[in-house]
Amino acid sequence: MTAIQTRxxxxxxxxxxxxxxxxxLTKVVLALALVLSAFxxxxxxxxxxxxxxxxxxxxxxxxxGGHLGENVERLLATEDAYFLTGLVNSAIVxxxxxxxxxxxxxxxxxxxxxxxxRGSKILLGLILVTMMVPLQQMGVVPLYELxxxxxxxxxxxxxxLPFLVNGFGVFMMxxxxxxxxxxELVEAARVDGASTMRIYANVILxxxxxxxxxxxxxxxxxxxxEFMWPLIVLNPDNPVVQTSIAALNQAxxxxxxxxxxxxxxxxxxxxxxxxxFGRQIVGGLMEGAVKA
Amino acid sequence: xxxxxxxxxxxxxxxxxxxGHRGSGGRGGGLARFDLRATPYFLVSxxxxxxxxxxxxxxxxxxxxxxxxxxxxxxxTFIGIDNxxxxxxxxxxxxxxxxxxxxxxxxxxxxxxxxxILANALNKRIRGRLFxxxxxxxxxxxxxxxxxxxxxxxxxxxxxxxxxxxxLFGVDAINWQNEKWSSWIAISTMIDWRWTGYNAIIxxxxxxxxxxxxxxxxxxxxxxxxxxxxxxxxxMLRPTIIFTVFISTIxxxxxxxxxxxxxxxxxxxxxxxxxxxxxAMFIVKEAFRDFDxxxxxxxxxxxxxxILIGTLINYSFTRRIGGSK
Numbered sequence: 001m002t003a004i005q006t007r008x009x010x011x012x013x014x015x016x017x018x019x020x021x022x023x024x025l026t027k028v029v030l031a032l033a034l035v036l037s038a039f040x041x042x043x044x045x046x047x048x049x050x051x052x053x054x055x056x057x058x059x060x061x062x063x064x065g066g067h068l069g070e071n072v073e074r075l076l077a078t079e080d081a082y083f084l085t086g087l088v089n090s091a092i093v094x095x096x097x098x099x100x101x102x103x104x105x106x107x108x109x110x111x112x113x114x115x116x117x118r119g120s121k122i123l124l125g126l127i128l129v130t131m132m133v134p135l136q137q138m139g140v141v142p143l144y145e146l147x148x149x150x151x152x153x154x155x156x157x158x159x160x161l162p163f164l165v166n167g168f169g170v171f172m173m174x175x176x177x178x179x180x181x182x183x184e185l186v187e188a189a190r191v192d193g194a195s196t197m198r199i200y201a202n203v204i205l206x207x208x209x210x211x212x213x214x215x216x217x218x219x220x221x222x223x224x225x226e227f228m229w230p231l232i233v234l235n236p237d238n239p240v241v242q243t244s245i246a247a248l249n250q251a252x253x254x255x256x257x258x259x260x261x262x263x264x265x266x267x268x269x270x271x272x273x274x275x276x277f278g279r280q281i282v283g284g285l286m287e288g289a290v291k292a
Numbered sequence: 293x294x295x296x297x298x299x300x301x302x303x304x305x306x307x308x309x310x311x312g313h314r315g316s317g318g319r320g321g322g323l324a325r326f327d328l329r330a331t332p333y334f335l336v337s338x339x340x341x342x343x344x345x346x347x348x349x350x351x352x353x354x355x356x357x358x359x360x361x362x363x364x365x366x367x368x369t370f371i372g373i374d375n376x377x378x379x380x381x382x383x384x385x386x387x388x389x390x391x392x393x394x395x396x397x398x399x400x401x402x403x404x405x406x407x408x409i410l411a412n413a414l415n416k417r418i419r420g421r422l423f424x425x426x427x428x429x430x431x432x433x434x435x436x437x438x439x440x441x442x443x444x445x446x447x448x449x450x451x452x453x454x455x456x457x458x459x460l461f462g463v464d465a466i467n468w469q470n471e472k473w474s475s476w477i478a479i480s481t482m483i484d485w486r487w488t489g490y491n492a493i494i495x496x497x498x499x500x501x502x503x504x505x506x507x508x509x510x511x512x513x514x515x516x517x518x519x520x521x522x523x524x525x526x527x528m529l530r531p532t533i534i535f536t537v538f539i540s541t542i543x544x545x546x547x548x549x550x551x552x553x554x555x556x557x558x559x560x561x562x563x564x565x566x567x568x569x570x571x572a573m574f575i576v577k578e579a580f581r582d583f584d585x586x587x588x589x590x591x592x593x594x595x596x597x598x599i600l601i602g603t604l605i606n607y608s609f610t611r612r613i614g615g616s617k
Binding site: 020021022026027030041044047055059060108112120123132134136139141142144148161164165170195200221228242245249253260263264273274279281282286 | 329336357409410418422425437451558572589
């Protein structure tokens with residue numbers, strides 16, 4: 001490895017490396033991809049600052065207008081959408097689910113990656129297999145009956161609990177712990193007389209922190225986006241943000257700009273997260289992809 | 293997708309027997325042994341407890357319900373496989389299956405082709421690499437509901453930007469919701485817009501693990517860029533392509549949010565004649581509009597069967613890509 005690198009370093013002939021330079025075609029492809037990716041989002045924010053009359057102009061407006069304030073006011077005054085309630089509920093659900101999934105996944109990931117116990121391979125295999133099962137769609141009927149029996153329909157815990165089952169999280173933390181924590185470290189702590197839980201708290205958790213951050217971001221985004229199960233189990237007067245937008249769309253679909261204002265507000269938290277942690281998200285996705 | 297399901301190499305010989313010796317760092321021997329033996333199960337138990345309640349139980353219970361004429365708080369009569377028999381002859385169900393498969397193919401194939409092209413472009417040396425990578429991931433962080441709202445508006449018949457654009461080329465305004473083909477196109481583009489960049493990033497990660505020497509050797513041998521792409525890149529990416537197809541299969545066959553939002557009314561009908569009703573919508577409609585839980589449960593199991601078959605077909609198909617050198 002080092003031998004190859006030292007051999008290659010001094011000799012960097014131009015011709016050899018030119019195949020990796022971006023040609024004009026590559027630049028066109030990338031520019032196009034960027035425009036197509038950004039345009040619908042840009043359009044959403046533009047519409048949120050316009051009036052309904054401007055929204056149907058031909059050609060459509062491409063620059064921001066000055067009506068964001070009144071659109072927001074109208075959105076908040078639309079009582080049957082419960083938009084603010086939806087935002088707050090989504091925040092609660094997403095934070096609780098994220099914290100729980102990260103905790104559960106690091107505990108299990110530690111055990112699968114660094115501890116020897118009977119049946120560990122079978123249990124981990126089981127998790128991988130169940131990642132293939134579309135639990136949400138398969139389980140709607142029994143989950144709904146369960147919530148009715150418990151009297152939890154319409155409550156946030158009915159949304160939170162099923163999302164705590166996240167095989168991907170366990171899988172990801174197992175992979176991460178395998179790579180990030182040397183066996184010797186666990187061994188040394190063991191020799192010093194540390195209990196397993198102490199090793200978890202003092203050795204494993206600090207080493208897993210970057211992986212935990214990526215998992216947390218992914219789980220937060222996923223939970224924030226959930227639509228089908230909240231639509232079924234929650235009532236219209238206590239929605240999450242996604243079902244609130246569906247209600248807006250249904251009852252006030254002709255008020256485009258207000259609908260777009262709500263939609264823009266619903267993705268804003270994710271945007272802030274993305275801008276702050278984009279680099280880590282890309283890194284985490286790419287690392288996960290290679291390991292998987 | 294080589295899944296490393298290996299536990300770490302046995303650096304430590306089995307469960308140690310520290311009990312008889314005082315070697316385990318001063319702690320009580322019995323306690324330490326109990327810790328070694330039992331704590332691992334304690335650590336994995338939260339996941340499996342939750343999974344039992346919210347995973348295994350629903351699956352088994354769905355099977356049980358599917359064998360009944362089952363109404364919420366109503367009659368529950370055992371009817372054997374009658375629900376499945378009716379489903380197989382139910383045109384509405386097959387319509388939903390065809391729609392789901394159709395939109396799955398229409399969205400997945402262009403998506404993966406575009407993702408490959410995009411990944412290849414992202415793999416080149418260019419200024420602002422991170423910027424481009426973040427840019428193509430932007431759609432992923434936009435919620436599906438938001439995507440559907442924006443695209444539904446873009447596809448609007450009278451004031452939609454897409455009809456306006458097509459109008460510049462003399463195309464008459466299309467009512468995208470109206471026909472099977474047009475609604476499928478609209479919904480497929482929503483899916484593709486959101487997922488192409490994600491797949492490109494995953495493929496890019498795999499591309500970067502391909503040794504560059506391979507390309508350099510091929511270039512010296514006179515292989516064109518195109519030939520290098522087909523003979524080196526694609527075969528080396530096979531495991532990752534299988535992975536992305538696998539993810540797309542599950543996502544595509546459980547399609548729900550986009551078509552529901554495209555409709556505007558969450559009636560789960562999927563258009564006036566069900567032209568874009570998916571199987572997931574069919575299940576929710578049977579259960580929560582018509583309150584026929586048994587029928588919905590049977591449909592859920594058939595959806596699962598569909599996913600298994602789809603995954604197997606895709607797997608055997610994708611495995612062959614670039615297989616014959």
